[in-house]
Amino acid sequence: MQRNLVWFRNDLRLSDNPALYHACQQNQAVIAIYIATPEQWQQHDDAPVKIDFWRRNLHVMQTDLAKLNITLHYFQVDDYQKIPKLIETICKQWQISNLFFNHDYPVNEQQRDDAVIKACHDQDVRCYSYHDQLLLTPKSVTTKAGEPFKVFTPFSKQARQQIGTALQLYPRPEKQQLILTKTLDEECGLDLIDWPTISTKLKQFWPAGESEAQARLIKFSQNKIADYQHNRDIPSLRATSKLSAYLASGVISARQCWQASVQYCEQNDGVRTWQNELLWRDFYKQVLIDYPQVSKHKPWKADTDAIPWRHDMTELQAWQQGQTGFPLVDAAMRQLLEVGWMHNRLRMVTAMFLTKHLLIDWRLGEQWFMQHLIDGELAANNGGWQWSASTGTDAVPYFRIFNPITQSQRFDPKGDFIRHYLPELSSLSDKDIHQPRAEQRSLYCQPIVDLKFGRERALAAFKQR
Numbered sequence: 001m002q003r004n005l006v007w008f009r010n011d012l013r014l015s016d017n018p019a020l021y022h023a024c025q026q027n028q029a030v031i032a033i034y035i036a037t038p039e040q041w042q043q044h045d046d047a048p049v050k051i052d053f054w055r056r057n058l059h060v061m062q063t064d065l066a067k068l069n070i071t072l073h074y075f076q077v078d079d080y081q082k083i084p085k086l087i088e089t090i091c092k093q094w095q096i097s098n099l100f101f102n103h104d105y106p107v108n109e110q111q112r113d114d115a116v117i118k119a120c121h122d123q124d125v126r127c128y129s130y131h132d133q134l135l136l137t138p139k140s141v142t143t144k145a146g147e148p149f150k151v152f153t154p155f156s157k158q159a160r161q162q163i164g165t166a167l168q169l170y171p172r173p174e175k176q177q178l179i180l181t182k183t184l185d186e187e188c189g190l191d192l193i194d195w196p197t198i199s200t201k202l203k204q205f206w207p208a209g210e211s212e213a214q215a216r217l218i219k220f221s222q223n224k225i226a227d228y229q230h231n232r233d234i235p236s237l238r239a240t241s242k243l244s245a246y247l248a249s250g251v252i253s254a255r256q257c258w259q260a261s262v263q264y265c266e267q268n269d270g271v272r273t274w275q276n277e278l279l280w281r282d283f284y285k286q287v288l289i290d291y292p293q294v295s296k297h298k299p300w301k302a303d304t305d306a307i308p309w310r311h312d313m314t315e316l317q318a319w320q321q322g323q324t325g326f327p328l329v330d331a332a333m334r335q336l337l338e339v340g341w342m343h344n345r346l347r348m349v350t351a352m353f354l355t356k357h358l359l360i361d362w363r364l365g366e367q368w369f370m371q372h373l374i375d376g377e378l379a380a381n382n383g384g385w386q387w388s389a390s391t392g393t394d395a396v397p398y399f400r401i402f403n404p405i406t407q408s409q410r411f412d413p414k415g416d417f418i419r420h421y422l423p424e425l426s427s428l429s430d431k432d433i434h435q436p437r438a439e440q441r442s443l444y445c446q447p448i449v450d451l452k453f454g455r456e457r458a459l460a461a462f463k464q465r
């Protein structure tokens with residue numbers, strides 16, 4: 001009997017997992033592996049909260065796989081460079097015939113996979129890899145001239161047509177034949193991997209497991225999605241799906257999300273708006289694939305590299321710690337520190353405040369988000385930052401700068417969100433809470449920038465580039 005090896009990476013689920021599904025179709029023995037790479041995580045600024053989420057999801061997945069007679073084995077190496085050699089050893093020791101995995105698109109991951117494919121080829125191990133992370137296969141959504149779309153709206157129209165109602169989802173595999181393998185010297189128990197330590201409170205916000213993700217999706221589709229277009233910008237309401245952590249780690253697939261949005265609710269503007277967010281996710285991944293320079297710290301609009309971005313560490317730290325003196329910005333930044341997640345409207349407000357009012361390099365903000373987000377994901381994070389900094393494709397025009405006070409009055413009118421994360425301001429009136437008066441400043445910090453001055457400085461910098 002041949003032996004199939006499934007290598008799990010950003011696809012920590014059993015249902016709708018193309019690599020796992022195909023590995024299980026041939027009535028052959030199936031073995032699964034996960035390879036931890038702590039140094040690589042550090043180089044990529046992966047947040048401790050996200051890495052811990054992987055650990056907890058792996059734990060759940062191991063139990064679920066065992067019910068299918070598939071054993072999940074763990075390994076640890078420093079970085080991607082060491083993976084081809086390790087897989088070579090595993091394949092040799094366990095007499096593997098076929099390796100299955102789902103594609104990863106960033107540059108380092110592609111190089112890693114190319115090296116693994118070569119190592120397998122040298123040993124006569126066949127590699128099977130599948131597109132998984134996007135709704136539609138990369139490079140399949142193009143203009144009539146076959147070019148990648150640079151603007152979201154035509155991309156989304158075209159993508160919707162291609163998705164139609166015929167998304168292919170893969171069922172959870174059937175039980176496999178049990179296979180016992182010898183323990184390898186290189187193996188490492190789940191608990192022996194160098195996981196970061198995070199607080200129990202933080203873990204409780206993000207329960208692990210595919211069934212948790214599915215339950216969230218169904219609840220959101222049945223109860224919230226219909227009003228999504230009205231409520232999604234109000235951070236004090238729990239009006240968005242909070243599925244990003246599960247999507248980023250592949251605990252749920254974008255196809256499953258799309259299908260639920262068709263299956264569990266009547267089609268209306270709320271549903272279409274939410275589907276658009278899934279398409280933004282696809283769009284930014286396509287941008288990363290078509291323009292790999294964006295994953296190498298380069299702006300999509302090359303001329304914006306000439307902007308004299310500031311590197312003021314005192315102001316950067318005030319922003320990072322939620323000490324800017326602008327309540328909505330500070331509440332949002334403290335949300336990020338407390339729960340490892342931030343509401344989308346506030347990601348735009350805080351990113352624009354950093355890159356426009358403070359004129360601080362967007363790459364520093366991008367890095368801080370990545371280091372703290374449970375859903376930190378290169379394409380979406382880079383896309384969001386380049387949108388906010390007006391350096392990206394289909395980005396906000398540089399002169400449309402969100403004012404953090406008017407954004408606060410508009411999207412947190414009674415200050416409910418601010419009061420939650422800035423309890424020191426809870427006694428202020430609904431009017432004052434957006435901009436505490438001078439005599440109330442003893443409760444809170446001074447604004448670190450004059451908004452009018454910051455806005456004009458940003459406009460001048462963009463005009464001069």
Ligand SMILES: Cc1cc2nc3c(=O)[nH]c(=O)nc-3n(C[C@H](O)[C@H](O)[C@H](O)COP(=O)(O)OP(=O)(O)OC[C@H]3O[C@@H](n4cnc5c(N)ncnc54)[C@H](O)[C@@H]3O)c2cc1C
Nearest residue numbers: 240241242243244277281344347375376377380381384385
């Ligand atoms: C500066 C900035 C940085 C961001 N960094 C990330 C990131 O690292 N990882 C990440 O997943 N999203 C990122 N986003 C996009 C967005 O803020 C989050 O996806 C969203 O807030 C997650 O909450 P949710 O799951 O409740 O989303 P919902 O509103 O329920 O949306 C459903 C799903 O669609 C996707 N999505 C929604 N909005 C966007 C968007 N603008 N771009 C791409 N995908 C989107 C997410 O996967 C999300 O889970 C960023 C946005 C900005 C402005």
